[in-house]
Amino acid sequence: MNALDDRYYELEKILGQEFSRLSAESHTAAIDRIEKIVGDENLDCDFLRVDGYLFLPPGGSVTDLKHELNAAHRAGLREVERVDDIPVGKFTTDGVLRFPRQAQFHPLKYLNGVARATTDRGSRIFTETRVVKVEDGDQVRIETSKGYSIRAQAAIVATNCPINDRLVIHSKQAPYSTYVLALRVTREVEHLLLWDTAETAEEEKQTLGPIPYHYLRFARDNEGDVLIVGAEDHKTGQASDFEARLAKLERWTRDHFPFVGEITDHWSGQVMEPVDGIAYIGRNPGDENVFVVTGDSGNGMTHGTIAGILITDLICGRENPWTKLYDPSRKTLQPTAVADYVAENANVVAQLRDYVTPGDEPDAEKIQSGGGAILREGAKKIAAYRDEQGTLHKFSAVCPHLKCIVRWDGCEKTWDCPCHGSRFDALGRVLNGPAISDLEEVESSENEIGSAVESQAELSGHRSSA
Template sequence: MEPTNISLHPGEKTSGTHSTIWLDTISQQNFETLTSDVETDVLVIGGGIAGISTAYCLVKAGKKVILIEDGLLYSGETGRTTAHIVNALDDRYSDLIKMHGKENARLVADSHSAAIDFIERASRELQTDCDFTRLNGYLFLHDNDTQKTLDDELKATHEAGIQTTMLDHVPGIPAEKGSCLQFPAQAQFHPLKYLNGLVKYISENGGTIYTHTHAESFKEQEVKANGFSIKATHIVVATNSPINNMLTHHTKQHAYRTYVIGGLVPAGAYQQALWWDTGDPDTKWVIEPYHYVRLQQYNNRYDLLIAGGEDHKTGQEDDENLTAEERYQRLEKWTRQRFDKIKDITYQWSGQVLEPVDSLAFIGKNPSDEHTYVITGESGNGMTYGTIGGMLVSDLILGNQNPWTNLYDPGRITLMATGAFLEEAGNMALQYGDFLKAGDVKSTGELANGTGAIMNEGGHKVAVYKDEQGAVYAYTAVCPHLGCVVQWNHDEKSFDCPCHGSRFTCEGKVINGPALSDLAPHHLNHQTDNK
C-alpha cells in the first residue's frame, strides 16, 4: 500500500468538497486497482467502517477476503463522521420499546455496548493510537422540547439495561438551565486512525484491498468491477446505501444531510464529554434534527469543538428556505451560545445519513438471497452500527450463533405499520413533481464558475456544471436509480437525488448508491449553452 500522490477526481478522496479533521490528520492509503478476474471466499464492497470491520473479523477468522472500494478508503461517510461511539442512540429508547418491545430494546443497547467494547479491544490488541476515550454523554432538552421526553427516556433506558441518571444541570454547558440524562461509559475516537489499524491487520494477514475499483453489476456469487469478474462464496454489500437491488431497502430508509462545524477552543477549556439535545419536535421532517457536540485534541494550544446538526432531507434543503451557508450560521450561533470560549471556526463539512423507518439498522442476509449480505440504515450511529455489522455478518458467514440476527434482519416486516413509513413514502412520491418545476437557470450563461444547476432544455431536465475555468459540463438530470430529478448541492458541489439519496459529483460520477451508474452525458443546444 502506498500513500496517495495520484491526481484524484472529485469524490475519490471524499464525497464532498469540504475536508474534515479526520481526513486532514491521516494519510489516506492507495491500494492497487483490480486488473484481472479473481475468486475469493468473501467479497466485501465498501471501504468505510462497515466494510473494513467485516473484512477484519473474517480475515481474523482465517477467511480469504477481498475488499473493493471505488474511491480511496474512507471516501464515503466514514471520513465525514463526528465519531461519537455510544449506546445513547439517535432514536429514543422510549420509541424503540413502543416499536420493538423491551427485550429487543435491551438487545439494541447490548449490541451498541458490545460495539464500543469491540473498538476498545481491537485498538488495544492492534496497538493503534486512535485517541479512544471513555466518557459520559449528556442528553438535554432541545429548546422546543419538554421534560416529559427526558422522564420517559430515563425509564426506557433503565428498561433497556442502561444505567442512566437524571442530573439537575448539564455538565459543561452552564447556559443550559434544565436537567439532563447522563449516559455512562460512552466513548469517542479518531475513526480513521482506528480503521488504519484494522486495514494494516487485513493487508498483513492475507486480505486483499483494491481501491478505485467500482462494483458495476451483480449476479449470484459474482460481481463485475472495473469490467472484471470477482467470484465469491459470500458477498457483503457495505456501500452505506445498498447497490445490489433497486427497491428492497430504499423505501424503508431515507437519506438526510447533516452539517458540522469545528471551532478552536483553548486546550482543556472544556471537560471531555459528549453532548446531544433531544431534537426539534416542531420540525417539518420525520426525523427530528438534533445537535451533537464533542471535543477532539487539535494541537498543544487548542482543542477542536465539533458540533453538528441542522439536518434536512437530501436534495430538499430549499423546502425550508435555508441555504447550507445559513445552516452553518445557525449551527455556529447555537454552538457559541453554549460554548462561549470558541475562537475561530476552522472546519465546516456536511454528510449524509440513512434513517430507517423503524429506527433499526438493516444488517444480515439480503432478503431472499442465500449468499449476499447488507449493512445499511445506520442513521447517526454508524460507527457502532458499522462495527455491529462486522461482528454480525462475519458470524452469519462463519455459521456462528448471534443474538442480534433477528433484531437487525433486513427482511423484517414490522416496517409498514409505522407512521414514519407512510409519511416518508408520501414525501418520496412528491419528489417526482420536480419534472414540472422551472429550472434553476435558463442558460449556462447564468452560472458562476464553480457552480451547478438544473436547467430545462427542450422538455428535458439537464444537470449543468461550470468549472472554475469556465468549462461547462452537462448531463441528464434524471437519476439512473428510479428516475427522480437530481438537485444541485452547492455546499459540497454534487448533484443529489431527493428520492433515495444517490449522489453524483460535479463531473456526473456516482458517489453514493443506490444508483450504480453515472449521470448520462447530455449535449446542450446552442441557445442554452450560452457561455
C-alpha cells in the first residue's frame, strides 16, 4: 500500500516534504510494478486492487487525521479523501480516510511465480545455503557455512535484518514482534484493507517504539474468505504474555466483525522498525558493491519491490530519485528520531541485566513437553527446551551476535534475542539474523559477562558516530 505505516504527517516532520513526496511516489510505483509483473508473467496469486481505510479508534484525534489527510495530499496522493463510514464491520469512529487503489495478493504464490519467471530466464536459486560472510571489494566475496566462496560484481543482503553489518544498521532500527489471527468469514464481504491510528502510549502501557495499532485484510482459501487481523506489537523478546495478547486481539475482532467464525490460524511475525520510519535500501554503510534491504516497518511488500527497482539502478549506475531517501548511511537529526534512537539503544544495553537475574524456571523438570525456559546454572544462562517426546535439549542462552541473553517465545516456539532480533528455533538453529550461527550446544564460559560488556561497548562507540 502507499499509505505509510508511520504516516505522512510524521514523515514530513522528520524528513521534510520532498522526501514525503518521494516516499509516496516510490510506494505507488511499487504497487504498479507488482501489478505489471503479475500481468506480464500471468501469475496466479490472487492479486486484487482494493481500497484502504485508516480510521480513528475511540478517543482518537480528529486533528491528527486531518493533518494526515493534508500531508498525504502534499505528498501527491490527491485522491485520498475523508469518508463517513467503513464499508465492512461495526465501528464507531470520528474519522476515516480512504486510500484508493491499494492492492493485496498472496505473497507465497507471488514469490513462487516470480521465482519461476526468473529461473525460466536462466537465473539460479540456491536454498539451504547459509552465507556467513560478505566482503566488499571490486569483486564481492561471499562465504558459505560449508566453506565455499563466491565472487560477484555485487551482493544484496536481503535477510530482514542484515547478517553482514555487525553494528551500524542495528543501532538505527529495532525489532518488534506482532501478533496475527486468521478467522473464518461467514458471509460475503467486500475485500479491503483497514487499519486504525495507534492507541495512546498510556493506554497501551508501552514506553518504547511505535504504539501498536490494528491492521486487517481479507484473503481467500479453499473454503472461502478469512479475515486476517494483527496488532499487539512489542519489542522482540521483551514480553511473554502472548496468550493474553492473542485473546485481546480476538475480543477486539469479534466486537467489530460479529460475522467471523472459528480461528483458522495464529502466528507472530517480526518487523524491523527504523528510527526515522523509512527503510534502509541501498549501499551498505562503508561498502561500494554490497547492498542491504532492511527496516521495512509494516510496508514489507512495497519496500521489497522498491528495493528491486532502486538497487538494480544503483548496480547499473543509473540515477534514481529515491537513492537519498532510502540511503542506509543517512543521518536523521530531527529530535524525535534522535530521542527514539537513544531510547532504543539504551534499551539494548539494559538487556545485559539478564546476566545477573535468576532463570525463568528453577527446576528443569518443570518444563512441559513442547515448552522452553531459561535456566541458571551457576554463572551461566541455559536455554532449555523439552521436545514433544520429553527429551530436554540445552543450549547456551548467549546470542552469538553481540551476546545478549535470548528468551523463550511460546507463541512461535523460538528463542528470541531482545537486543537486535535474532531468532533461533527450539533446537537452537538460527532463523533470523543478525546472528549467523546457531546457539551453542556446549555450555558457555564464565567470561560471558565480560565479553558481552565489550560487545555492547563496541556498539556504543559506533552509536556516537552513527
